[in-house]
Amino acid sequence: MAVVDGVLSHDQCRRLVWAARCLSVVGYRACVCSATIFDVIAACPELLLDVVAAREAVREAVEKALDRPLLVEFTGLVSWRPGSEIKWHHDANRPYLQQRAFSAVSYLNTSGHDFQGGTFRFQTGQPSRVHAVPGRVVAYSAQAVHCVGPVTAGERFTLTLWFTEDPAHCEDAKVLARLTGSPQSQPGLPASMWRLPDGTDLRLCRLAMAGFALVWQGRVLHSTEDCVEQGDSGLVPKLELAVQPAVFRVWLCWQRATTGSSCCGSGCTPDTAAAPLTAATTAGAHGPLDPDGSLAAEIVEGAHFDGIQQAVLALQQVMQDRCRPCCSTRERVCEAHLFEAPISQFPAPTCTWLLSCELRMRNNGAPAQPSITADELRIAVSASEAALAKKRAALQHTCALSGILAMLLSESLPQHKRKASALDLNAFEPSSCKERRSSDQEGQEGLADAAEQPAEPQEDAPALVLTDRSSMHLMQLRESQDELMKQIDDITAMGLAVLDGMRSSLLQRMQTVKQEVTALVDNAQESLCADSTHTLHLQRRAAVAGDLIGKLNVKSRDEQQVRPSTLFSADEQEEGQEGQEGQDGQEGQE
Ligand SMILES: O=C(O)CCC(=O)C(=O)O
Ligand SMILES: [Fe+2]
Secondary structure, three states: OEEEOOOOOHHHHHHHHHHHHHHOEEEEEOOEEEEEHHHHHHHOHHHHHHHHHHHHHHHHHHHHHHOOOOEEEEEEEEEEOOOOOEEEEOOOOOHHHOOEEEEEEEEOOOEOOOEEEOOEEEOOOOOOEEOOOOOOEEEEEOOOOEEEOOEEEEOEEEEEEEEEOOHHHOHHHHHHHHHHOOOOOOOOOOOOOOEOOOOEEHHHHHHHHOOEEEEEOOEEOOEOOHHHHOHHHOOOOOEEEEEOHHHHHHHHHHHHHHHOOOOOOOOOOOOOOOHHHHOOOOEOOOOOOOOOOOOOOEEEEEEEEOOHHHHHHHHHHHHOOOOHHHHHHHHHHHHHHHOOOOHHHOOHHHHHHHHHHHHHHHOOOOOOOOOOOHHHHHHHHHHHHHHHHHHHHHHHOOOHHHHHHHHHHOOOHHHHHHHHHHOOHHHHOOHHHHHHHHHHHHHHHOOOOHHHOOOOOOOOOOOOOOOHHHHHHHHHHHHHHHHHHHHHHHHHHHHHHHHHHHHHHHHHHHHHHHHHHHHHHHHHHHHHHHHHHHHHHHHHHHHHHHHHHHHHHHHHHHHHHHOHHHHOOHHHHHHHHHHHHHHHHHHHHO
């Protein structure tokens, strides 16, 4: 076992937490939500670059720490919510998990700060426990027995990898297959990080999971509409916040708890993003906002946002436990008030979370699982079904990046590779970045055919100005692109080597078979020859015998006239002879 720090940067961890928040769904185990790498590809391929980069960084660190080459067998972003835990186990504890050789858990947030509990422990050996801090990785044999204590508050995020040494179980091949699979019929790039091609905004899904919704012009937003994002310009009315009544009560309690003197002491960052929410103290009685009645929510008076991003950040700050003294208070208040409302009032994804809280409530806060009623089970199942349906829908909308990657990786690989290398990402950069890149660029240009150089930008085309964040994103994209190119090269080389190996072993086998067949044919020919010689010989003997018989017959016909008894059988001859003697005797006596 090994613990390595600083494998992922804080920024990487923050982005992965966001990816997990956007994409993870219920179903892996009680009170745990997770997203596999295939969920990422299906729902938001743009996040794939972050996930793949992190996965490779962790793989390299673990390979180095354990001093052996490793292949990733499974990649998962996991969110451990209050009530979740894993008892003592090892990670190859099923017949179908025997390929797992090593495990690595990368922590994405901080224990005792972002969440309470959830301590990782080994049954034997050192270290006996591992505390989560962003960027820390614990790697261990898949046979090592370990556990995770109950998470009691907040949300614990991990990037969990399992490694195999068996190429047949390497996840890369499946990822590539998914990326290069038949192109989706839906055209079009997603307009932003958060948007699926059908307009579904993953941030809104996330808000709905927590019991909130955004309202624009009297309608609950389910998908992003472009004009909403232009709120800053003042052209559209501001977004309002809707909340389910029970969640709102909890939230008010949180607010009371966090504005008390015992809370937010030293070391706690002021909730600046949450400012629009501080004015919100009452929920207006607007009744159900949704025409289909699926969301019984009320407008929160006094909470306005200029855009979805602002609302999400504000709510995230409010919902996340940000300082140690408040954590437990928040959770207790939360649970105590939530269950004044019947659980069935909540939309499906929220239900599972509430359900887990309720189960803990009934058990006096202990995380053990009490028996579950049929009604609760139905709710949980419908939550999973809803999540599955969402996943399925997302799958059908596998969007642009996967298309681009698919192109890169398809049969015309070299051609697309040249094109991709020639993509003039610099056209989108601020000039300072351009200067930094120019030396790198020289190496790249050699790769592109003169004919395939992208057209020179129009002189009078408006300059594209990007924010620092976007340029950073572009730089990361480029790095990931280089990394992916390298991987493509490696995988292509591996594939070619395998093909070469197969071809030469096939040739060898064909050679052997040819020799065997030739030997068989030779043998058969020889024995045929021998047989036919034998036949000829027999024929010749038969002919000779026939001749002889003929001659004998002729001779006997001649002799028959004189002594007909010579052609008779021995008995007949004897009889004949007796007769002859008798005749002779008689002749003599006579
Ligand atoms: O999240 C962790 O620290 C460990 C998780 C684990 O043991 C598992 O998923 O098998
Ligand atoms: Fe485990």
